[in-house]
Each structure stands twice: as structure tokens, then as C-alpha cells.
Amino acid sequence: MAAGKRRSPRTTSAATEGAPINLRDEGRVRVLRALQDSGCSSRSELISRTGLSRATITTLVADLIASGVVEERGDTNDGLRRAGRPAQPLALVASAAYAAAVDIGHQHVRVAVCDASGTSVWERVAAVDVDHTPTQTLDLAASLLEEALRAQDIPRERVLGVGVGIACPVETTNDTLYAEGIMTDWVGVRPADELSRRTGLAAELINDANAGALAESLYGAARNCNHMIYVRLSAGIGAGIVTSGQLQLGGNGLAGEIGHLQVEPRGRVCRCGNRGCLETLASPVAIANLLAHSWNRPVDTDELFRLLEAGDHGAQRAVEDAGEAVGRCIAAMVTLFDPELVVVGGELATAGEPLFEPMRRSIRRHVMPRSAENHRVVAGELGDRAAVLGAAGLVLTKAPDVLAQTRPTAPALP
Numbered sequence: 001m002a003a004g005k006r007r008s009p010r011t012t013s014a015a016t017e018g019a020p021i022n023l024r025d026e027g028r029v030r031v032l033r034a035l036q037d038s039g040c041s042s043r044s045e046l047i048s049r050t051g052l053s054r055a056t057i058t059t060l061v062a063d064l065i066a067s068g069v070v071e072e073r074g075d076t077n078d079g080l081r082r083a084g085r086p087a088q089p090l091a092l093v094a095s096a097a098y099a100a101a102v103d104i105g106h107q108h109v110r111v112a113v114c115d116a117s118g119t120s121v122w123e124r125v126a127a128v129d130v131d132h133t134p135t136q137t138l139d140l141a142a143s144l145l146e147e148a149l150r151a152q153d154i155p156r157e158r159v160l161g162v163g164v165g166i167a168c169p170v171e172t173t174n175d176t177l178y179a180e181g182i183m184t185d186w187v188g189v190r191p192a193d194e195l196s197r198r199t200g201l202a203a204e205l206i207n208d209a210n211a212g213a214l215a216e217s218l219y220g221a222a223r224n225c226n227h228m229i230y231v232r233l234s235a236g237i238g239a240g241i242v243t244s245g246q247l248q249l250g251g252n253g254l255a256g257e258i259g260h261l262q263v264e265p266r267g268r269v270c271r272c273g274n275r276g277c278l279e280t281l282a283s284p285v286a287i288a289n290l291l292a293h294s295w296n297r298p299v300d301t302d303e304l305f306r307l308l309e310a311g312d313h314g315a316q317r318a319v320e321d322a323g324e325a326v327g328r329c330i331a332a333m334v335t336l337f338d339p340e341l342v343v344v345g346g347e348l349a350t351a352g353e354p355l356f357e358p359m360r361r362s363i364r365r366h367v368m369p370r371s372a373e374n375h376r377v378v379a380g381e382l383g384d385r386a387a388v389l390g391a392a393g394l395v396l397t398k399a400p401d402v403l404a405q406t407r408p409t410a411p412a413l414p
Ligand SMILES: [Zn+2]
Pocket: 259, 260, 261, 270, 271, 272, 273, 274, 275, 277, 279
């Protein structure tokens, strides 16, 4: 796969948003998008990435530099130096736009502000009983965001919006949570509207597994990969699917909810109302509960991870069996979507080989032999920051369209 053909993953609905723009603006958008996808490009690379002529690129780049949204970098240590003459690599001005992001887990709120390059410039995580305190959680997220903008002295007009990742299925048809049985106190709450009202910024909601898929694609283990599946193994289990560079949300936003694939027909009743779902076997809570039942004493997830670190045989066996079950579900996704890469994140991924070895073995056993050769299974690179970075990435995918509207404040230098 050629890195030059790489496209940043976008949600399937984002491409159709926005008002019609004129040809010059469209050229500016193409250049800005090429720079966002590549991080840094010479003018010659922009010609091949955008399909625009050298003359057009020269004009547009001068225009974008004068507008303060593109800059020339002196740093040419990325292979662009040719015959002693620097290729003058171009990049987005990082401070030209920002994205705010909130990750709402079950027990924490994480807030970040990222610049136009996707680099987090401020980040904070706070422990809070999210499941039972929607109003306090949203108040806290909003106040942390205000603190971030103050601390970094970021003008509010440069913030493109707030991405809100949440540990709950999100129905994209009406931007609501499917919280029944999952985050019951959040039923009827509209987190994006609530945060928008509190901050005055446009807000957009995304499920945490989909946010993780975006983040690992943009900034993590799946950079330069157009076909990937991200699996999040946390209190909830879910997957984000990227095919041909597009994040696939399905007709209602519920694609990839693999936590509710049935793996044990006679298993436990799941919080979704079905029986024997993957989540009832392979979430850290389910594994801890299995040990608690066997040992006839309370075991929480913190103890589970301590036991794993200490090499406890029972804890390892329980995680291995979970890995085997997760592998069967991933095998179904590999068969359906033929990814190049499967990225596994969420807190259970920190269990390492006791999880990954049986998971890889189980996938190999349940897919066609050729499919087994065609993909790799790796741990995520972004850890517990994946959801918040993906929520920021969701907002930043709009940056080229917004920055293309910036007009020069002074004549371009000769
Ligand atoms: Zn279920």
C-alpha cells in the first residue's frame, strides 16, 4: 500500500456536509487536506497528491501562507533535501485551528485540546462516577475545557468544535445515546447538545470504539493503513471499522458493536437483554466476576490486573479464555471486512501476551488460511488516550474546509 494514496479516515457522513464552495476554495481545501494527511509536503509532492498544476499550487500555497494557515518549514531531515537545495516542505500552521475533545468513560472524564496537527497541547483526566452523574460529569467536562483554553491562551474562534467520545453506542440518525441497559442514568441525555450549551462551541458525539479507530488510524498503530479494525476491550467491548479510509458507522451508527455478538448460547444474560454476548465473557469486569465466583470472594478489575502482573495462573487462564472468545468474534470481522490490520486497545489489551497469543491463535483457526496471512493483530499505540484523541481527530477532519475560508490579512511577500 503506497503511503501517498493514504487518506485520513473520515466518517461516512462528514464528506457531504457544508455549503458549496468555489473552485479556488476547492483548490485550497485540496492542498490543506493533502498537508493534513501527509503532515508535511513539498510543492512537488502537493502536485502529485492533489492533481493540480505547478502554477496552481504555487499560487494557492502563496495564498495560504499569506492567510496564515500554511507555513514553510526549515526542517528537511525527512528525506526532502535534494542536491543541497531544500525542498521547502510545507505544513499546516499548528496554531491556526484547534479541536477540543472529551472522553466520557464509565469512571472518568478525559479532556484534551489538540492543535491543527493533532498534537495534544493540554490534557487532563478526572475520576468521576460518570454512570450515575450525567449533569456533574458534563459540568466537569465543560469546566475543564474552559481551563484548557485559558491555560493555553487559545482564542475561542480558533476552536473548530468539541468532539465527545462516550462509552455508549451512539445513534447517528439523531445524535442520541443508545443508553438503555448500558448507562441507564444517561437515557434521554444529549451530551453533544449539553456540552455545546455549556461551552458555546459546536459539539459532535462519537462512540469510544469508533473514536479509538479514528485515533489509531490518524496518529497511532494504523497510520498509512486504509483498511483496519479497532477493537476496544474495556468495561464495554466494541469495534470501529475503517474501510477504504472511511470510518464505517452503519445506517444508524451502531456498526461494530461486537460486544453483543453471541459466543455462548447458554451463557449469562447480557445488559443488552440478549444472552451469552462477548461482553459477558471477555470484559475485565466479566473476568473479575468469574474469578470472584470461583474463589467465593470479591475480586475487582484493579485486583485482576495486579494478579495478572504477578503471574497468577487462574487470572491468566481466565484472560486466555477471554482472548480465545474475542478471537472468534474478530475472525468474523476479518472474514467480513478483510482488514490489513487489527488494532486491539482498551484496558484489557494491557494484559499483553496472555490475551494476544490465544486471540491470534483463535483468529487463525476461524478464518480462511489466506485471510490469516493477510492481516496483522497488534496492540494499540495510544492506550487510554485513544478515545479523546479520536474525538479531537473527528473535529480536525473539518479543518481543511474551515481554514480554506481564511483570507490573507496582508499582501503575500514577494
Ligand atoms: Zn449483549
